[in-house]
Amino acid sequence: MDPGFVLTDTVKGVQGSDEEMESMIPQPSTPRLRRCGYCLLQQPMRAKHCQTCKRCVRRFDHHCPWIKNCVGERNHRWFIVYLLVQLLALLWALHIALSGISPTITWELWFRVNGFLLAVLGVVGIFSMVVVLLLGCHLYLVSINCTTWEFMSRHRISYLKNCGSEENPFDRGVFCNLWDFFCICRTVVWEQMYSRTRNPTNSV
Template structure:
């Protein structure tokens, strides 16, 4: 008997999760007999059981998490409504009643804040009082101003909604979210985890578990996604951070040179006489070098109107970037155009108990 080649069709669960998969199936399937059809069905069921789809598994876990959170809220709250940020399915952490949106892991943010604070304190304690040039007060005032600006900027970029897109969830009512799909129908992207069709440049962040509009990357040192709404703040943080560490390194290096020329000591003697100044100069030099490279790289991306995700994955290596509007327009889009409002009202009220 001549054997007939058949192609496995997607199972019902996957086709419901990713509708475009069913559309890509071939329509010219060869005819098969009844016995071959039953054998094919058994093999398909066995294959589906042995190789579960990762997206389906993640969706089931997310659904179980949402149902459990609703039941817990129902047992602790007497009313039938709550704020959206209380039941948001992502991994974000909210402060000030949902006004501040942070990432799930604060360790990088804490380390960055400590590095800035310790550098400023070490500068005031061991470098600024050295009689080299300028006075003590002007150097301290300059360092305090830069410290204040960089800390405020860091707080803003780490607590601003990066452009989170609302999920297609029954518990999220229309009064609390905006569900509009931007762009042409053939250009939108489907996310099987959030179950939405998002804008073309949106991506799902595995750390925050959200789809972010114009996703650039998830920065572990800030603890937040970098996207459409906080990219400008991220660029300004790089500039201010570079100025802060370069300022401290300049005076630290000047102090080291002064002591070496005055006392005719070598570098090894500085480890015994002023190890704090040497350590501060080494750390601030490394930090300024890293921030300088990041600043140049991001200015290059701004000039091309690309995100770091698109550039790393070589999205436009073989085709023209459709978002490139020219050098001047690309810079104006990032630094001059107004920031769009948030697509999700995390303070909006939602009814959660009818959906349990």
């Protein structure tokens, strides 16, 4: 499905520039859209150009080779469901393989009879651990409202590199982050959230 491709451009006559060199935000309090250096569209905050899809994706997380698509704002929750279903299928395969192991009189005969199932258990077990780790990482990032791209490339992203190492301007707390991610289907204007977070109201 569409991961949230950036389709429109509201600013005309702006020349394209390198994605990592042009500053998205001239000042911490003034968010500004930037021009993609590849497709020349104006990028919303948290969007990134995918070299494989050759499109800009809103709230870009990563490009997944297994689904041959980007994971972004519109399909990230379905990617989590995909991982969960995949994990359930692997656990079911582990259960079937374990239930097929037959007891024998000697160890040598046992390995000979159950050798294929043991190999299956090893392969499925490795895949299960990989999916568990991947699912756990994504749920953690969702709980802090961070993407894989932002987590891995924080030092190169202009709207994050000036924040503290533990500061995330999009984090609204675990409950709100999870609720917004799984229960609210809409396009978020991240520039507004960033402005509110970076400019808190001073209390007297």
